[in-house]
Amino acid sequence: MYDVVIVGGALSGASVAILLLTEQPQLRILIVEKTQAFSRRVGEATVEVSTYFLRHQLGLTSHLNHSHLVKNGLRFWFANEKTKTLADCSEIGARYLSRLPAYLVDRAVLDEEVLRRALTLGAELWRPAAVRNITLEPGGIQRVTIKRGDLELLVETRWIVDASGVAAVLARQENWLKPNLEHPTTAVWSRWSGVKDFDSPDLLRKYPEWSRECYGIRSTATNHLMGDGWWAWWIPLKSGDVSIGVVFDERRLDWPKGGSLGDRLKSFLLQHPIGNELLAEAQWQEGDVHWRKHLPYYSTTFVGDGFALVGDAAAFLDPFYSPGMDWISYTASSAAHLILAQHHGEPTSPLIKRVNDDFTRSYSRWFDAIYRNKYDYMGEFDLLGLAFTMDVGLYYLGVASQPFLRGPAALREPYFATGPSTPFYHWMRTYNRRFARMAQVRRARGQLGRRNNRHRRMVKGFAFETSTIVTVLRAAGGWARLELLEGWRSWFGRTKSP
Template identity: 45%
Template sequence: MENRVNELYDVVVVGGAFSGASTALLLRRERPQLRILIVERSEHFDRKVGEATTEISGCFLTKRLAMNHHLNHHHVPKHGLRFWFSQNASDSFGDCGELGGFYQTRLPTFQVDREVLDEYILAEAVAAGAELLRPARVKDIELGEKLQTLHLETTTGEHTVSAKFLVDASGRAGVLSRKLDLRRSLPDHPTRSIWARFRGVKDWDGYELKSRFPGYANSCQVSRATATNHLTGYGWWCWIIPLKGGDYSAGLVYDERLYTPPVGATAADRLKAHILNDPVGREIFGQAEVVEGDVKSYAPLPYYVDQIAGRGWQIVGDAAGFLDPLYSAGLDYCSWTVSSAVYRIEAELDGSPVDVPMINKHWLMSYHGWFNALYRDKYYYLGDKELMTAAMLMDLGLFFFGPVRSVVHCLKYGFGHLPFTGPMDSFVCKLMAFYNGRLAHIARKRHAAGVYGSENLRSRTLIAGFAPTPEVLKVVWRGVKVWLRAELRSARLPAVAEKEISAPAAPATVS
């Protein structure tokens, strides 16, 4: 759709997907007098990776954007996060270790189809009064003291538009960050990903598995099929996400220092071979088929920009950076950075001073703090159930006590503060980075001693749930006790050098 383009706007948003459309929608709802233009390159959004929300992005969608009706009718309610563990490809499905919820989740979360969600939010922004130019390509951007000028190419020719404020929400394309040479890699986290959509995936909660593995079926009350299920191993994990209509999104994420996927003629072949080499994956995906033309790969996954804000401009969402999809925090950072841009624009319109250097400082503190606290060297211990149990209990417990509690109790302005940027946040960040590093160290010792994942089989750790109240600290303490037990057991193992381990050869598959 292409609307008439005016020459001057209050705000021009480059990118019409989740982050760009949300920015425009919030601004139009809160300041309906603003003239806003959304510039979207694609004629229609493609089928992005199936994506899960956390309680942060779930709160943003349901409370900040008020989209419960759409989410409940066009996406799948998410019933928690679940990890699966094994020791060998030949292990029985019924023996595989499990870590996840026992009851339903307490706050709304969803498995979303990003193509559907992005189109809906964009339509809502247009209905709220934002103008849309689509398809349109940004040829050049001129940043000025008072006005930002964009030179655009559309199906009807070239256009030039100006705005008092420019928001870059162009995703991984990073239109503004590339122009200003702000984009940086994260070599300490060399992860790659292959993903596809599948049809014919077995029902996790169906009668076949219930009749064959009654202990599995009767061990918890929540639906496993609508959870975000993760298969795990040394140096890798796989997501399995259900989508409305029956398809599943499945993907492999791996640290290239530690793991090499099976060989195959195509990315789809490599992904499916990897999934079928896992006992849980083989049971659930044994008869599944890859949806043709719906396979993608990313390498490397993490990146970030040095600055997200400057005079008259701000970068939001995936254009600002991406870290790791393990805990589904991608849309969380979209929600936080969108909110930051909206608050800043509103403050400047009201004549209030805005500390742009502080915005950039907090962004870098949050991004690198999040990495150190949660992901640095985590792929060493992803496949060890005891270590991941300790991490999940502590990670998610502190996540609920901090960021989730912040947005639940202060809806609008809770989203305006990035995590790990306050004094208490900094302390918690250092604590999390410490135990994360210790768990990685224990994993290296176990791997070298040949006892990695020794508790992966015939073990289920089912959690009553997390809530954004002080009571969740009991869950954190439970995780601390698992960690300390692992430390004591590790003390008896031979010491290992703190160094990188080369990627092994591709694993042999089981027919």
């Protein structure tokens, strides 16, 4: 009999074990992990909340500094028919280095380290072993069937934590899993070798003016190649390999057919001036080319008296802005808090209701405020630039600042779950909707991408300071100006989007 059985020993599962054992070392925790060793996986860029979680809650600062790369913010590259070289691309990014820490991580390395720490604290690991079936008994003993070698074993536990990622064992079994059909996106990715560096000396010599525009480091940002209905991430790893992948809206882009997936990924990326310049000699890694269709989904239930869903097993929305490990921080923290509350004899019903309400509201508001139809304007330098400034500025002021100012309790308040976030949700949803409409009108008028060459939005960097409020307000002013210049075309009636 265990206190907690965790399905999946990767980041979200091992994190819950660490949070629990740090508070209650005597808990009997079993982690069941299907794979013998973790392979590389997507989820390679942290942001401010997830970095706080990894450093302050899991104690990984030294590991992150030694085994991964320090990230230098986000950088976006836009193209149109006039952009012939990398230096012609319009650019959004920081002029200097970032002010808060974040990392570019090799998940095979990171997840093994987090799991190792959970075992050091006293968790037991069955690996390789796979959870086959779970019988839930609210408030009672949960029964878990586990395949381990040739054996099928029945294990009893007070709590089950589902951290099985997209396998979403419990949500599928209980029919809680719903696809988010309003956001049909697909991702294709690989790890690459032989990728030219953004800061390589020959590029600095070839484009001296371009190199002088940035005083920081371009190559260790999460770089993004942007297009109409798609974007690509570009994440260097400590080993020298680079993770590069494309995410596209299935309504906006027909993924090329014919040839191997790696070939198609490369020829697609070569069409962008950045890809053309940096990927000519690069090779995707055989056996490490992946395709995932219909990315977003959510569970209608997140926790109950005896179970909790964490990380990707609870929901997935969109990888743009790298929120996946923030979601892990929120779900893992809430799951551990609930289990510890029950362990201390506190009433769990109000907590269970609050967690289910908060995460349900969070997912739906997060979608509306940030991602709904965003791929309509992903490829528009000016629209995405304004959205990026307000999205990230408001994230800094209202979200990322919270654990730093108030401590880890803020990690139990997912995006847009709290009362004070409501006006900001409405504001963000409005400008996101307006930018999508403006892009739809531009598309209908054949005017997409006109500012995608030779413009730069070099931001000073975000902080929990008045300067960021000013930056956000300036972007809001830019939005108002755009409304007067062209937004009026879609104020009344609908312009049909092709």
